Amino acid sequence: MVPLSTPHAHTTWVDGRNTAREMIEAAIGKGFQSIGFSEHGVQDFDPDYCLNREKELAYQEEIKKLRDEYRDRIRVRLGVERDAMGTCRREEYEYAIGSMHYFRDGAYFFAVDSSPEDVANGVRRLFDGDATAMVKAYYASFARFLTDFRPDIIGHFDLPTKFNEKHRLFDENAPAYRDAAFACLDAAKESGGLLEINTGAIARGWRSKPYPSLRILKRWKELGGSVSLASDCHSAEKLDAGYDIALEAARAAGFRSIMALGCGRTLFEEYGIE
Ligand SMILES: [Zn+2]
Ligand SMILES: [Zn+2]
Structure with a gap:
């Protein structure tokens, strides 16, 4: 049986709606074997969407406390989602998700997953309205970050496609797009991380x-x-929103197993999905 688990979860420490304890209780209720928290790590800009150092220490302390408290009921892990421009210390966590969200130019920045309007504005401002140039720059920067940082998990790999179903910004079938994405994927493979099949945007519609x-x-x-x-x-x-769709995608791509946060000493364990 495929175990229920997620290594990618957010809480009221930054932009989530529930506390870590509420998330754990809900995970137990759904039959999860494990849950990993991955709050947005420290960075020196966009403070509404990341921990500051003081909050980071309190977050770490809380998750460690809950990890002990719930030891007999669910395996809790302390992780972090570190942005390509983040500065958090990886060694303070059990694992790190490496993600790229932003483009920055001086004091101006935009996140490719914020809103269709923000992204369109950012593409006009930083890429002369050329969305293909934006995605090429995205994958080139992401590749450099993955090569340097070598995360345990590669976060929402093609995040710039978030709004494409409803507000098409660029053509995902264009060779220029595919080549840029595949070149970054080579760097991702070389980094040694797991690729997440991320259902967050399904949950948000x-x-x-x-x-x-x-x-x-x-x-x-x-x-x-x-x-x-x-x-x-x-x-x-x-x-576990969208997990049936994610498993279908994994099988359609030819995977016969997935990795999930385990219950023993090993961080990730392999589970068959056939
Ligand atoms: Zn996240
Ligand atoms: Zn993210």
């Missing part, structure tokens, strides 16, 4: 399919990579 696209997942399989399901949930009721 932006997409019908998880990140990454089936084409990218198939390529990842060809490269010999491994995948993990991740709900990137910001509320307790969304802990």
Whole structure:
């Protein structure tokens, strides 16, 4: 049986709607074997969407306390989602998700997952309105970050496609897009991380399919990579939102197993999905 688990969960420490304890209780209620928290790590800008150092220490302390308290009921892990421009210390966590959200120019920045309007404005401002130039720059920067940082999990790989179903910004079938994404995928493979099949945008109603696209997942399989399901949930009721669709995508891409946070000493364990 495929175990229920997510290594990617957010709480009221930053932009989630539920506390860590509420998330754990809900996870137990849903039959999860494990849950990993991955709050947005410290960075020196956009303070509403990240921990500051003081909060970070309190977050770490709380998750460690809950990890002990719930030891007999569910395996709790302390993780972090570190942005490509983040500065948090990886060694303070059991694992790190490496994600890229932002483009920055001086004091101006935009996140590719904030809103269709913000992204369109950012593309006008930093890329002369050329969305393909934006995604090429995205994958080039993401590749550099993955090569340097070598995260345990590669977060929402094709995040710039978030609004494409409803507000098409660029053509995902264009060779220029595919080449940029595949080159970054090579760097991702080289980094040694797991690729998450992230259902966060399904839960929020932006997409019908998880990140990454089936084409990218198939390529990842060809490269010999491994995948993990991740709900990137910001509320307790969304802990396993879209997991049926994510498993279908994994199988369609040819995967016969997934990696999930285990219950023993090993951080990630392999589970068959056939
Ligand atoms: Zn993220
Ligand atoms: Zn996240």
